[in-house]
Amino acid sequence: MSFQAALTSENIQLTIPNDLAGSRLDAALAKLLPDYSRSRISSWIKDGGVLCNGKITTPKDKLIGGETVQVQIQESQENLAFEPETMDLDIVFEDDTVLVLNKPAGLVVHPAAGNWTGTLLNGLLAHCPELAQVPRAGIVHRLDKDTSGLMVVAKTLPAQLHLVNQLQNRTVKRIYRAVADGVVPFDGKIETLIGRDPHNRLKMAVVKFGGKEAITHVKVLERYHAHSYIECELETGRTHQIRVHMKEARHPLAGDPVYGNPRHVCSQPVKDAVKGLARQALHAYRLRFIHPKSGEEVAFETPIPADMYHLLSVLRLESGLHSSLSHEVEWQNQFEDDEDDWNEDDYDVQVVYVKD
CATH class of the missing domain: 3.30.2350.10 (Pseudouridine synthase)
Known part of the structure; x- marks a missing residue:
């Protein structure tokens, strides 16, 4: 297939070859301009950015061959x-x-x-x-x-x-810290299928069929009057996995604007702290992987950010617990001393099933 084309600035002028006679305009241009998708070319045509023999066209216009077509190239937002x-x-x-x-x-x-x-x-x-x-x-x-x-x-x-x-291969270890609504009763494993929410395609949900395997290990660090401070280790990495799993376990993350419970019963100071968080109380705390070049295992930690720490301080104070940073450091040191903490054989196992 051959055609004549000249590129001037962001405009392309070409002559439709005879072997494309009978083709739709958008289909023909997609063949002649393979760097651009047919859907994008169709949008250019609909926006008036394509002229055929000097006239505005539609994507489904049929060609007879020999037409002169001017295409105004529009950079996509993706590019x-x-x-x-x-x-x-x-x-x-x-x-x-x-x-x-x-x-x-x-x-x-x-x-x-x-x-x-x-x-x-x-x-x-x-x-x-x-x-x-x-x-x-x-x-x-x-x-x-x-x-x-x-x-x-x-x-x-x-x-x-x-x-x-x-x-x-699930050899990357990702551990999160979070504040969940309610008193999480025990450590465990949440194992479900996660897919698009059939009632809201913008959300994810635990589904009975068609989803992907999702496994989250949950460990309770501390319990308060109406909340819990937890660690979650991802065995899989599905979209919104921790947020969806904690909702399914009836302990959604505090402040979660999508999966949370804005009517969760708690004291006014805690409500104010959650509102001030203005996000889900979730932080990727620890990351461990094999270094691609050295082949050695490397691990990193980062402290709880100030907004989550403020919420924890309010929760600890209300519950009569120590609210200083030293308590958080004590937890971190205790966790580091026990490298087998995340051996699931040491846990009571909780499997969350889909409700009909």
């Missing part, structure tokens, strides 16, 4: 989104292979509808321009916008493949 943007990143560790950072709450990880700029990906491209050569700027896993904590980013393609394999 524009992959631009470097300087921002302050809390880098915990960095070498020539990987980068570990502490993501703040409120920062979107990857550009998408409604958030084409100001994302972590944009910041990573500014911090490390060579990430432009790695798919998704080296991002191998995500945190929800309003979840804070540790993430690992691959700086090379081999490192990215290595980390992705580790995630698939």
Whole structure:
């Protein structure tokens, strides 16, 4: 197939070859301009960005061959989104292979509808321009916008493949700390299928069929009057996994705007602290993986952020418990001294089933 085309600025002019006679305009242009999807070309036609013999057309117009077509190329938001943007990143560790950072709450990880700029990906491209050569700027896993904590980013393609394999083989250990509504009665394992909520496609839910296996290990660190401080280790990494699982266990995360219970009964000071959090009380606290280059296991921790710590302080004070940072450090040290804490054989096992 041959055609005549000339590129001037953002406009392409071409002549439709005779072997495309009878084709729809959008289908023909998709063949002649393979760098652009048919749906995108159709949107250009509908927006008046494509002229056929000088006239505005529709995507389904049939061609006879020999027409002169002018196409105004419009950069997609996706392409524009992959631009470097300087921002302050809390880098915990960095070498020539990987980068570990502490993501703040409120920062979107990857550009998408409604958030084409100001994302972590944009910041990573500014911090490390060579990430432009790695798919998704080296991002191998995500945190929800309003979840804070540790993430690992691959700086090379081999490192990215290595980390992705580790995630698939479940050798990356991700431990979160969270505040849940209610008094969680015991440690356990939540094992379900998670998929799109059949009643709201913008949410995830525990489903009976068609979902993906999701396993979360839950450990109670402390109990308060109407809340619990918990640790959650992900064995799998499904979208909104901890938030969905804790909702299914009838202990949704405090402050969760999607899966939480805004009418949870608690004292006014605690309500004010949860409202001030303005997000789900969830923090990716510990991250452990095999370094792609050295082959050695590396582990990182990051402290509970100030907003969650304030909520914990209010909860501890109300419950007559020590509310200082030293208590948190004591917990951390105790956890570090017991490397077998997350052996599921040591737990009472709780399997959450889907309710009819």
